[in-house]
Each structure stands twice: as C-alpha cells, then as structure tokens.
Amino acid sequence: MISHELILDLLKRADKRFPTTSLYLDLSSPKFTTRAAEILLKGMIKEKKRETQNWPLDREQRQSMAGDFSRLSRYSTTELDRKGSKGIAIFSASGSGLWEVFPLPGPVRNVLSVDRDPYIRPLTMLLDEYKRYCTVFVDRGGARVFAVCLGEIEDHSQILDEVPGQVKASGWGGYEERRIERHIEDHVRRHLRHVAEVTYDFFRQRKFDRLIIGGQSDIVPEFERQLHSYLKERIVARVGVESAISLDEALKRTTEVDREIEKRADKELVRQLLENAKSRGMGVLGLRAVLGALRRSQVHTLLIEMGYVEKGVVCDACGFIGTSDEKCPLCGKKTREIPDAVEATIRETLRQNGRVVHVGTESGLGDEGRIGATLRFKLSA
Ligand SMILES: [Zn+2]
Secondary structure (H helix, E strand, O other): OOOHHHHHHHHHHOOOOOOEEEEEEEOOOOOOOHHHHHHHHHHHHHHHHHHHOOOOOOHHHHHHHHHHHHHHHHHHHHOOOOOOOOEEEEEEEOOOOEEEEEEEOOOOOOEEEEEOOOOOHHHHHHHHHOOOEEEEEEOOOEEEEEEEEOOEEEEEEEEEOOOOOOOOOOOOOOHHHHHHHHHHHHHHHHHHHHHHHHHHHHHHHHOOOEEEEEEOOOOHHHHHHHOOHHHHOOEEEEEEOOOOOOHHHHHHHHHHHHHHHHHHHHHHHHHHHHHHHHHOOOEEEOHHHHHHHHHOOOEEEEEEEOOOOOOEEEOOOOOOEEOOOOEOOOOOOEOEEEOOHHHHHHHHHHHOOOEEEEEOHHHOHHHHOOEEEEEOOOOOO
16 A cells, blocks of 8 residues: 555665656456557557757667567556556655655546656655545444545445335334334344344454444434444544435545535635734745755745646756756756646655645645745744
C-alpha cells in the first residue's frame, strides 16, 4: 500500500545524476488489455522522445532514459500484473539502477514523465483520497456489510438471523401480545448484537476508517448501542433505508456520503488556512509565497486545488525553485524552466515532512491563488 514513507523513500533514492522516468497506467477498465497498454505506451514513448530531443542531456543520461523506455515496454507486454490493482506506477532510472513498481488501489490518469525527480502528484492524490469505509445496512432480521474504498465495493457479509414475524392478533387482553412482542424484541436485539459482532470482526481484519449505518430509524439507535466503542467513534453518517439494498445502491449511498464529508473537510481546511494567513501570519497563499515558505522549511500543510498546474523555474546549481526568475536570486546562475512548479512544491513539502492535501474546486481555494500552506512557525518581521 502506498504511504507517506514509501513516497519519501522513492524521492530519496532517485539519483539526480540520471533522469527518472515515471509511468502511470490506469488499469481499472477491463477494456484496457495488455495489447492496449502496449500501443498506448508506444505512443507515449514516441512523444516523449520527440519532446526530450533538445534537452541538454549527456550521452549517459540519454542512455539511461532509453534504457527506461525499453524496460517499460518490455514490462507492459510481458509482466503487467493487474491482479486486484486499479492502476500501476513505475519509476525507473536505469543509469542508477532505480526500478520501482507500485500497484495502485485506485485509478489514475495515464502519464509518462521524464524529469530529474519522480513524478509523484498522482501518488499523493491517491494517498489523500484513500479512505476505507464500512457500510452496514441493517433491519430487524437481516443485515449486509460492505467494504468501500476508492469507488470500489465489496460485499463482505450477508446476515440473516431468524426473527419471528410481528404479531397482530390480540386475544388475551393484550397480555399475550406483549409477551410475544417482548420475545421478538429479544430476538431483534440478539440479531443486532450478532451484526455488531460481525462488524467488529470485520474492523479487526480490515481496519476501516469510517462507518456508515443504514436502516430504519427505529432499528439504527439500538444497533449503535450494540457497537464496540471503536466502531461508535468511526460512525460518520446514518442513512435511512426502507428495504433490502443492492450492491450498486450501497456503493452510491457510500460515495455520496464520502463526497459530502470530503467537501466539508476541504472547506474547513481552506477556512483554517485563510484564517491563519490573513490574521495570524501562520499561512501563505499563492505559488510564489508557498515557494518562499518552503525555502524557509516553514510548511506544515500544503493545500492544492485539484488540477492546478503552473510553470516555474528551477536552479540546478542550488535547488532554488521559483515562478519566473531567469537568474537564480540565491546563486546567480541561469535557471531552467519546468512545466509544473506545483509538483515541485509537493515534493519539497514531503521532504520537509509536511502534509499534502488536494482540495476540490468548491473548497474556495480557487479564489485565493489555488495553492496555499499553513506554517509551522511565524517569521518574525
Ligand atoms: Zn541557484
């Protein structure tokens, strides 16, 4: 599984002497056969060769890059392992012996990149989105437990406990009816306890982050009472459900809840950032200010609007990253243009052990420069 440590380790291992070739392939569609992958990659490599033709690379660096291309082609035709993974990320720098293959839990955009550093934005986006849900739909006699993660649903278990039907007749002045009803309630309670146990077992196996409970309003509170405290604290939503639910419907309901939670969380993060930036001097907004904060190792949490890409410059002599300076303001050497300085901010933030969060377009960050960061400390004026 991808993790902060894994990405950091990859950044550390990439050798600046040789360019790193990064390949992402979306394997989520069954139509994307090995043959399709081969054709796609061939086209991407051709394009990349044309693009890098005039780059100031020496003979060994070019050899390394050519080595990456041929190994990737070979891999896509012979070893492309898609078992259970929705995507794949491969990082290669044959000159220094770097070769890393990461199966991905969610779909990605197909990309081939050649750069000094590994291209990691898609990895950090997956890491950010990776929330494991458990969704339980429960009624008086049955229950279904689903696992949902990154748009994928898995039917974990279906529970059917024998619960006697509800009684209607009352012949004994209501006494018998009440007795029978009590008997049913005991059954229902036992059933709910059973479902709670199954859910807890599932939690111990899979360690999901969030729990959604669906059911009729008279059942849900009783079910919640039966849940282990670990599970109670993971409940993020309760959804009303009248009858049995299909797999598709369960996925739809879970996805809706997830979107809502993420949207709220994004908005809250942006709100905190604005408060920090505007009144406390503990935040910065806009690419230029973020790059400045990164140079001072100040960044605690980097917020980026999804899809935000901005050209920039880098100084190969000292590592300075800027937005437009032709000459490096730190060492005076000539800078080099890079297609995306936002990618560089992600890398630097991770290197400084900061957190990277990708927020949606409705988060409000769009009006504030599309990028910002909360800071670890304030600079004295
Ligand atoms: Zn410099």
